[in-house]
Amino acid sequence: MALTDIDRRLLKQCLARAPGAWKDFVDRFVGLFVHVIRHTAHARSIKIGSDDLDDLCSEVFVRLIDHDFAILRRFREQSSLATYLTVVARRIVVKEMIRRRKAEAWGHVDAHGAALESAGESMPIASSESVEEIALLLENLPTQDAQIVRKFHLEGKTYREISAELGISENSVGPTLTRAREKLKQLRVGVD
Secondary structure (H helix, E strand, C coil): CCCCHHHHHHHHHHHCCCCCHHHHHHHHHHHHHHHHHHHHHHHCCCCCCHHHHHHHHHHHHHHHHHHHHHHHHCCCCCCCHHHHHHHHHHHHHHHHHHHHHHHHHCCCECCCCCECCECCECCCCCCHHHHHHHHHHHHCCCHHHHHHHHHHHHCCCCHHHHHHHHCCCHHHHHHHHHHHHHHHHHHHHHHC
């Protein structure tokens, strides 16, 4: 599908910062982003609530305006704007879901379950502290448990993907990760 004149005009107006252009852009594409977020969450077996949906949608919009609309400026008009934005939004959402999952798994969340951030920046996916913790944990787990932890926390795989790759029951992945977190807590206490 080709770029429509309406989208071409809207994109040019946004990049030129024309009054009301960003609002029109948001109104036109918010439904698309909501669909992408829901579909991505479903495909990755992640349950999201309305707050998560709002946060992820906001993250997509923030990333679109970052660095003077850099993502929108990279659009080469070789597809429809909706197709381009679908791909962009999915990548942003997947990265954010992985970041949040890792933050949650390693206890880097606040009292409301939101991923903690340092100095207003997103927490790095693999901080030196978490890499050390993961290495310590992997050394102290049985081989299959270590594979599950590695695939979930380092590779960002879903329970379903881990199950298929390792030939195990999908229902056994969660309990294995819970045991691994408990083992990490024990190891932390032993180090302190």
